Amino acid sequence: MALTGLFLCTFLVGHLAGNLQLVFSTGEEGKRAFNEYAYFMSHNPAIKLLSYVTYISILFHIVDGFMLTIQNKKARPVGYAYNKPGANSSIASRNMAVLGTLILVFLATHMANFWWKAKVSSEKFPLHTYTVYPPMAERPTEMYYTVKGDAIPKEGVIVKEGTKLFIDSKMFEQQIAVMKQMNPGQQLPDMSQMNKNPELGEGYKDLHSLVFAFFGHDKSKQGFPKNDMALAGLIFYVISMLVLGFHLWHGFSSAFQSLGVNHAAYTPWIKKIGYGFAILVPGLFALIPIVIFITK
Amino acid sequence: MATKFININLKIWRQKNANAKGSLESYKLDKVSTDSSFLEMLDQLNEQLINEQKESIAFDHDCREGICGMCSLYINGRAHGPDTGTTTCQLHMRKFNDGDTIYVEPWRSRAFPIIKDLVVDRSAFDRIQQAGGFVSVNTSGRTMDANAIPIPKADADKAFEAAACIGCGACVATCKNGSALLFVGAKVSQYALLPQGKVEAQERVVNMVRQMDEEGFGNCTNTGACEIECPKGISLENIARMNREFLFAAAKSE
Structure with a gap:
């Protein structure tokens, strides 16, 4: 869990850096930059290899997570009539499996909306x-x-x-x-x-317009039907990022502890970096579609 | 502090034996001195039950000064009750108010089956200890003085802190996963930090972890609940040390 989790944290940083281009460069220039970047990400052999490592990590993280959760449930067949877990642990730390499952649901819709359309589906994909x-x-x-x-x-x-x-x-x-x-x-x-x-x-596949159309822009001229559910999509996205934030709030520093990295001098910093990561990364992820939505 | 007397309501888990189906029973106990310990309060309740010709409540206890690790009890949703850094015998009734309802439950873990009422079988811990919680030394003939080996003060202190574990099982009881990692981490650490323990360090951690898994304890998800509920303040650092020892041992093993 720890190794795959930390690897997926680095994936999040890469993915975020890519997404930030959507709002930091605008106009035809920005659109070109993003679509060129998307082309690079799907054609560079090193990136391809990295993407397979990512797929495997996600799968392993999910399967391992479910297996551990099942074992943990079995370890206490009869629960307490009165339990006060809030006295000794954070909500995030106690609900990693639930948060992870919610992230999995988000991931399924997220991949169906973007990854599937751009990479797998045989349907015609509009070009830049x-x-x-x-x-x-x-x-x-x-x-x-x-x-x-x-x-x-x-x-x-x-x-x-x-x-x-x-x-x-x-x-x-x-x-x-x-x-x-x-x-x-x-x-x-x-x-x-x-x-x-x-x-x-x-x-170039016009992924830039796909994203903008998904979050409410009228890109029918570019071949993307107008999305009437843009606001619902946005709310779901933002909530999912909140869930991801909670997952990372515990997960980041927890991964270090699982790998045996606990040190009086470094652990407080690892925790602080973890909390910062949990706020900053999902926060910026969520900000991008918000900006796109309000500039439609 | 002046002695006060309070009247309390209790909801206590009663279970005839390991196979019987138990349930929470309600009791009313009057005139409980706030100076009495939680276990003395249970003694008082048992006397009342005996006077009423009813079966007394079975609960574990021994030294009653917080060092033996015998007492347990999940009191009002927390292991060893609302205080931190104390065992149940060190918990006093002054922590409760007149008219309070107090829930008393046994440790809940697949690896700690209930024997009767509030008494659970913690021999799983003994078996984990037997799997590696020892050092092999020559005890016949010319034995070496343990103090002849110089040990850095910091290491000795950390080993001592880990060795403070009394094996009460509060870590398992409070962990949402029923994980015993704080216990095993402490037992591994107390030897891993000392030169005497280095000889068997590699097999020790592997064997103890294997036994732990066989006993049916859950996995650690680092919620940190055990560290807070541990009456001896055993730190999560010990779990990390055990993880470290285990990773290296597993990587090196043939």
């Missing part, structure tokens, strides 16, 4: 697009932002394998046919000689 206003054009143009930093107009491009951008050859042929009609004499490229499906690049 932005609007440009060409000086002479009548209307603004929607562009894809690609991994190589290119801008590719949305029109005439089809998406394959989730993120790969290809020329829509049918539309291209139609356009050529139109041009042929308009200028009968002009020499036009022979379509049969061309690669009909040239890959133009790879787009």
Whole structure:
């Protein structure tokens, strides 16, 4: 429990640092930064390895936690008629299993809302697009932002394998046919000689808009349906972070004690750092969707 | 402090034997001196019960000066009652008010089965001790004077603090998990800190922990309740030391 718990604490710090980008950089710049970061997190081999360690840690922490709780319940088959546990221990310390189970419920919904949609689901995931206003054009143009930093107009491009951008050859042929009609004499490229499906690049999954849409922003233009349950989602998120805070309030310093680290000089500091961690980390996690929600 | 007399109501766990189904029984006891100890109050109640031709209440006690570890009792939701740093025999009736209802229950743990009423079988602790709570020394012929080995004062003090454990079982009784780690931690520590205990340190911690698990005690979740309820003020530091000893021993074992 202690080792996996402490590892998951480091995971929380990493995850929080990633999330903070959602509010610290704004506009198209911020959106790019976040989606690039998300791409890096899902493609870098070292991060991939780390993510598997995280999955295993979470699973082990859950299974071990349930097993220990069952053993502990068995150790006292008959309870006390009158018990005053508040006289000698904190609420958080006595309810780690309940808090952990609540976090597990949150984790399930959290992964279904974000992780599943972005990484597992076979449903089409909207890609990062932005609007440009060409000086002479009548209307603004929607562009894809690609991994190589290119801008590719949305029109005439089809998406394959989730993120790969290809020329829509049918539309291209139609356009050529139109041009042929308009200028009968002009020499036009022979379509049969061309690669009909040239890959133009790879787009970014627009996780930034997914998050903003989830917490109430209208991102229907980006392909995310408006979430009418945004406030409920926000409240659930904030409460879950409160639960996480209580879990960490006891868990952080408890992990050190379990590993045998107890020292007259260091333990008071470990406890203080643990309390700070328990307030700061879930607090900042909760602040991000609050900021997103009120700026909608 | 002038002696006062109070009238109290008691709810006491009665159970005929290990297999019988017990229940909380109500008793009324008048004219209890606030100078009497909690156990003397129970003596008074037993006299009353004997006079009424009823069966007296069985409870553990021996030295009645807080050193033997025999007395137990979960009083008003706390091990050894509302005071900290005391055993039940050191708890006085001046801590209670006239008209109070006092709940008295036995230690509750799978590893401490009830023998009768408030008496529980704590021999699980003896078996844990037997599994490793000793040092092997040559007792025949030319024995060595224990004081001939220099020991740093700080280590000696810590070992002594750990050895203050009287094995009453309050740690198990108060722990929400029924864990015996404070007891085992104290017993492991008192030897681990001293040079005489180093020889068997590795197998000691492994064997004692194994026996502890076999007895059916729960796991430690570091709530810290045991440290607060321990009549001898045994520190959680001893549990950490035991964890440390165990981790190293487990890593080194073949």
